[in-house]
Amino acid sequence: MFVAVMGYGTVGSGVVELLYKNHDSIVKKSMQESLELKYILDLRDFPDSPYQDKFIKDFNIILNDPEVKIVVETMGGITFAYDYVKKLLLSGKSVVTSNKELVAEKGYELLCIAKEKNVNFLFEASVGGGIPIIRPITQCLAANEIDEIAGILNGTTNYILTKMITEQASFENALKNAQALGYAEKDPTADVEGDDSCRKICILASLCFGKHVYPKDVHTEGITKISLSDVAYANSWGGVIKLIAAAKRLDNGKITVTVGPAFVQNHSQLANVDDVFNAILVRGDAIGDVVFYGRGAGKMPTASAVVADVIDAAKHTLKKKNFGWDNAEENYVIDYREQTAALYVRGETDDKEGVIKLLNGEIGAVRVLSLEGAPENELAIITNPATEGELRDKIENIPGFTPKSVIRITDY
């Protein structure tokens, strides 16, 4: 059996490396007589690559080669990836991708085509890098109704937050540090504004709850506004700030999906996830909480997830895996303002006692956080859980109080 790789960037080159390095055990596990790389598609030249003879620049060579049964897409982005992957599936080839944007935006359509053509469209590497998560959800936790899924899905922001927490680095300095180490891109927007986490939670929510969730329907907030005083207040509360992407099933059949900074208690399994590591918590009705932890990005971890999918696709050549979700539905994801949440609020006031009294009256007893060396006019509180939108409105309208930072509190 022959395989092609499209996109020889970080992940793609890792896939090629792994296909050669662990070749024999990969062939054995795929239950095929052979599993060989035939083409590497990339527009760039790699004159020093040992796989010189594999490089091609014309996509149609792959599309029209009946020997190629499985194609790895590690190009990223949507435009070309979508066009190519669609054509490949339609032509009866299985596709394995690490492209979270592609799956989050076009997953439902591509899964439908794969089903129709009886081929595999697999994307374990699109969430959590090398951490096994897609397959455990679909197979191992199959006996559970999944109630909630939440995680630290972006290594860049987690690295920045870790530096802010452990070294009191400012956001700006921590970001520069991450860029210097290659953990953050020159334009870090997709990471620090939460878009990357958003795509990943869309994929997980689609898988866990059965209907496609699009990024545009998810309220997404990044970490650019987190200050060191928020970090210090989280510590005085007994926890840390993490960028949490979460989805939850509601009793009415709808779901909530949000991405944003959140207070996580110190004893939580998500609190200790530091640096570029990721962790995903799945809450099932039978199993309770299960957490998957590991490297959420990086060349070889992600490549290993891609190659595991290649092996799986090879094993299931004749019989596709039953795998997918239904189309999106209007108003299926509720407005974040309608969800129930407890909030941390830091603000300014010249009359602390008066504002606390007003808050207690409007939203019920709040917990006041104390912090040594905090400005005289700073007030930080924790609310009880309530409808998020109403809570935010009421707090904004407390006379004499100017909120500067509002962060959700998690219960895991």
Add this chain to the structure above:
Amino acid sequence: MFVAVMGYGTVGSGVVELLYKNHDSIVKKSMQESLELKYILDLRDFPDSPYQDKFIKDFNIILNDPEVKIVVETMGGITFAYDYVKKLLLSGKSVVTSNKELVAEKGYELLCIAKEKNVNFLFEASVGGGIPIIRPITQCLAANEIDEIAGILNGTTNYILTKMITEQASFENALKNAQALGYAEKDPTADVEGDDSCRKICILASLCFGKHVYPKDVHTEGITKISLSDVAYANSWGGVIKLIAAAKRLDNGKITVTVGPAFVQNHSQLANVDDVFNAILVRGDAIGDVVFYGRGAGKMPTASAVVADVIDAAKHTLKKKNFGWDNAEENYVIDYREQTAALYVRGETDDKEGVIKLLNGEIGAVRVLSLEGAPENELAIITNPATEGELRDKIENIPGFTPKSVIRITDY
């Protein structure tokens, strides 16, 4: 398709409950038209059970019913379970078990029969309760060469150690507490002496490294000798004591497998695993460290893993899963004394300075741990890594030093 459950204890009754509770989604996921419980085998009477009409006492009814394609074995123990499971597999039925003793002692033979008969023998629930671990190792991490696997595999001992660490309870009191809560059995030997962890690491080692590992070949030590001063020294070292079951591949093709208390650094993902929770760390060549965390025991978590296997067996009725390992091999597991380890040693001496000098001369520079309020004649040290047996012998033979406690140091 029909299913039978053998053994209506904690896990078996959970399986029955789950098969009814999540019936529709289970049928859908199993890709069968139906998936119904036909028999429950148990010698006891359950007059108040709502599943009254399902109970039978004669194993042969299941064995001889061609409608029953999948049998769940949750009886535990070896004698009957081995006889029944063997007959079922030979008769062409798939078997799903949560019985770690059965798999650790008879796994190779039963897997061979299953292969020959083209049926499934699945045992996700035998390790880590509801935590997905068997399937992730065989499928998701398939592109990796696994170098090492280590975990907290027994909830009872982890609960006891947690109480010793967080509440300074003595081993005896913590055990009584665990028994009162139902976490430990009246006769806690299998848990506290490490046998349960040993069976589980045998299964994991067989799966990761490809040859059957028998419990008798594994050096196993429990937690009965751990004192509160060891707990305090671990804290002063910067970590905690956990009961760690670990297996590691060596360069010469052999492996080490051990079960015993170990020092784990505070920043390790295994350090924060408290109470009855379990966690398993897998170290792969491509992915690095991945950790799976969750409830390692209990009715519904374990039942959910069993039912996930039932779903998988149903999906693969026609084509068995490629899954298993080779026969055991003489001297494949090396003697623990030949492995490399760093040790914590606590002992008594009337000449601390002299003993430290002798130790430094015999085994290289040791790190001396200090502890407020420790007895005048107590000395606790950390060694460098060396061949474990030689290290132990040299320390035992230091004149004027009487070792009281020796515990391994982990590097994860």
